[in-house]
Amino acid sequence: MDQLNLTWLRRWAVASLVANMAIVWTGALVRLTKSGLGCATWPQCQPGSYVPRPEDGLHGLIEFGNRTLTFVLAAIALGMFITAYRAWKAGAVTERMPVLAFGVGLGIIAQAVIGGVSVLMQLNPWVVGLHMVVSMALILMCVVLVRDAYGLRPVPVPNRLVTLTTVVFWLGMVVVALGVVVTGAGPHAGDGAAQRNGLSAEWTAKIHAWAVWAIVALTLLGLWWAWAQPRARRLWLGLLAVILLQGVIGYVQYFTHLPMGMVFAHMVGTTLFAAALGHLYFRTVPDAPAWYRPARDVHLHAS
Template identity: 35%
Template sequence: MPVRRLFLRLVDLLPLPSLRVQRAIAVAVILTQGGISVTGAIVRVTASGLGCPTWPQCFPGSFTPIPHAEVPGIHQAVEFGNRLITFLVVLTAAAAVLAVTRARRRREVLVYAWLMPASTVAQAVIGGITVLTGLLWWTVAIHLLVSMAMVWLSVLLFVKIGEPDGGAPVRAVPKPLRQLTALSALTLSAVLVTGTLVTGAGPHAGDKSIEQPVPRLQVEITTLVHLHSSLLIAYLSLLVALGFALWAVRAPRPVLIRLGVLIGIAAAQGMVGAVQFVTGVPAALVAVHVAGAAACTAATAALWASMRQRTETEALERDLDGEGEVALTVRTRGGVELPPTQ
């Protein structure tokens, strides 16, 4: 296509990025995607959600804050600052696309890279809808959940960038354990969803207007907290069970390390949530809890990605098994022989 050829010609004018540069950009993508979810939480707990009451402009006729009798300056500054951070998200996403395109990475990497700017645009639109609808609790929930999905995808982008383009995909662990990891990820999704429900019924609506109070989720918050915490316990239980199973099959050390980090983050997240509940949901802990949610999502994505690896093939050996059938093994860089992915 002419447009694609023109784009590639323009990208080729850029210097060729090394693998280290590509991975550094991917790290920046992870940090900005996770970071904006935290700044969004700060907007909410400071009641600055309508500091800029319109979108994409801050006020009608102005993209920047202006003196307004009904909107405190601090609320305008917090919300406008959060919108400015979106530009960092866009820049890192664009840098990822340009870097992997210039390096002529494989199609899989390109797809993950392009998902970053595409999802950022979608997230901006969702944010605009959230503002224009007056911070309805379910729009805020969707806004956060999409951020978590973007954190997941950005971690996978980082992992895919670090893999060789000409390598062969191999299983690092037996298929049932990969399925157990998928189940834990689904449980985490349920934890995140119920967490947004707790937020929707909680005290931090994002705005404290008396004339037009923000509609809240009309469900007893204690019930939602019990559901949320029960799912977190189930999530932690699955991770511990997965740990015993991985140890039993002598899973690769990187997989065990990632699981250990994830269990630590999830346990800390549970403690923050408990303290948050018994202390009346202080604003600072809300932001910390959202940061923990992003960290749990990133760590779970990293664990999932480690279950199947793409490694350079040093040797392909055809060996006869005990029954005289041909078995194909792949010798990875680490010298560990693993069966190729079926």
């Protein structure tokens, strides 16, 4: 594969990751500005019109703008798939890359449908929460695309650290899911008339915080076990930095009664957390036993 095509493969992979993170940020903006029903129906914006009307005001423009970004994501997904498919046919990448790129494209279509259903159901918090869960899955898939596009080598570690990595990854998914539940119980519903999930915002926030403290403790343990291995140590340090940043933002937003700016920052942090978690999980592999290790390093990819 020539350098020009490799460069484009990497650009599309990074664009896919950034775009699927950014759609979470714009979705948060829709919710925080109470613009979730700025377009009252779907797939049209208003009955008889696919675009907002002047009387829809700023809320209509914000919601319509967020919907329009779906087409940007779809175009990026198409570019990623075509480039990955050509790279696979040229023997430069494994079949996994075009399959993942195709999966991201399908996920974006699914997201458009879920978003439409959420509008038709007047921003049901569980449907809106599913929107977020699918976004996290897409971000994780894009992390793998970036890893493969840059040829990042696996990081071999002892089995106990592999096990801990798996536990931290799935606990991280639980933390995200609990965050979705907290959001569904909180005040930022996306529209003043939208229903909430009926759970206690205070208690769901506390349970969410306990899960975060658990992942902080396990991440510190992982960093301790990985300290002697520079590549593994960098992965754990990156995750710890994001978790601590998210924790600070989370506590500040809680004790300042959820101001819009802090909630938005927390949503940005959630996407960074998912990316850092995926980067750790998808690069960590079991270390080969001493008798199985090759006499020399034959890897040609970048570290």
